[in-house]
Amino acid sequence: MVSGEHLCVLYQDQDDRRRLTAAVVRGGLAAGDRVMYVVPGAREVALARLEAGGIETGRPLDGGQLLVQSFGEVYGDPATLDLSGLVARFRLALSESVAAGFPGLRLTGEMGGYPWPVESLEQLVRWERMVSRMLGEVGIAAICQYDQGRLDEPAAAVIAAEHSGVATSGQRLPLALFIASAASLALRIEGELDLTNGPALARVLRARLAARPRLRIDLGAVTFADVGSLREIYQIAAGLPSGGQITLANATEPVRRILDLAGFRSDAVVIES
């Protein structure tokens, strides 16, 4: 997703809903972004839904990467209905995300039925239009989740038309997740690093280092890392201000060997045993 993008997903049943919700959150974690998940009901139910969809919520919650919030917490209670109020609210949320070391903020909301304060399709369209303008102005991405069973075909078409695209759950699993840790803006990478997620890696590292120029990266769950990805880490470290440092922690034996054999050396990179 790109910032400012406003997508919607239409789920058919509860299985579909689990899959789609997990895919949306997983996409955010694969980008290293902060994900703000707006839920209509109980937080516990929403978290259980994510877990059932294969998302381990513990670390992202601890690291402040996954925020599960009610509609009222996010939009105000009563909800802001003027654009400037909404923009101000989300500018603040975005600047807080950047200060916390996240490269971007993603918003996903469950619009199960029509949410308060919307009472008609017409009002909903106005609301979505306002959200679209806010997203564009602030520069964040959002995916709205709708229950297709509660919409007739014309309504579904109108809602889809208010979004810049319809997301599907047919994406393959991301190669790696970039999980924020609460401690000292650290980062944990889970999965494989190759040239396809090199740009995501660089974006995440730059954001976290901009917030704090000393970064500990936990590589314990990295199952493959190509030389290009590791070189990216060294090159970014080389550009740090004095006193800046990247610590590579918990690397598996093969990854340590590859770091050694590839011949990267830098005073700004510490390999922790």
Place this chain on the structure above:
Amino acid sequence: MSGPAGGDGTHRALLYRDEPEFRGTVGAFIRQGLARHERILATAPLGRLDWIRAELGADAAAVEFADSAAIYRRQGDATRALVDWLRRHASDGRRARIVAEQALSRRTPAEVADYLRMEAAANVIYSSFPVQILCPYDTAEVPGDVLAGVRRTHPELIEGDDVRPSGSFADPSTFIRDHCLVVEPPPGAASIDFDRGDDLAGVRFFLREQMRAAGVDGEAAPLLLAGAGEVITNALVHGAAPRRVWVYTEGPALVCHVHDRGPGIADPLATYLAPDRHADRGHGLWLGRQVSDSLEVAANATGTHVRLLTILRRSGQQPVP
């Protein structure tokens, strides 16, 4: 000397027939270095190191000895070890000498071929250091075709008391290109096509399965996967479609064979050189060389073929002399 300029060094082959010839020349070479306060490293099979110690007597204390079976486990390892040693000992105006011999009889033909290409590359690799390198070869043990390669890869030869330029010395790049020809994969070998970044995860799955089937396990599997992955990424970034990787066995080796239609690497010699630590390219194939027993880069009208060989077992080979 006739070698490349820069480090003011030499790269000589000693073609010896017996122990007295070896001891005489190697002993004189080392003593001359000691007299000039140069750092000395001798790496050879243990029996040869014993000859050197016996020849030098008390002088041996000033020489660093290394078992070539350890330092030359892989050709890439040896280059890295020697370059690291030179960076430590042949800088700050200090000069160095290296005696380097390894037991080629334990090597497969593919490894011996790679060894000779490495000897050609050595003329460039070590040219930036003030080092004199002496490579002894036992003419009773080393086959004639390998000795011919030795003459083409060493600018100077010592035979008996005679030191002379090698008449058949070849330009290193030319030698490497001429001594790495395209080998076609055997019919029916397992293979998978790849054409974009999103294919890489599937290619790694294929490689893991093939390595498991071939019995590659422990630390070797992820390192081989890393080396093969670099060759494949290179084909993706610098090569041209169609691209394919095969995995098959060849004698005692498991071969990971990567092909693309591109013209390949302009100068295959570059794949033998350690990349500058700040370089943004060249680390990938360098890693491939470090984690394999032989890395072959060849091109013809069909495109570029890179073969990464890993010896699965060393049974049935002659013991170290």
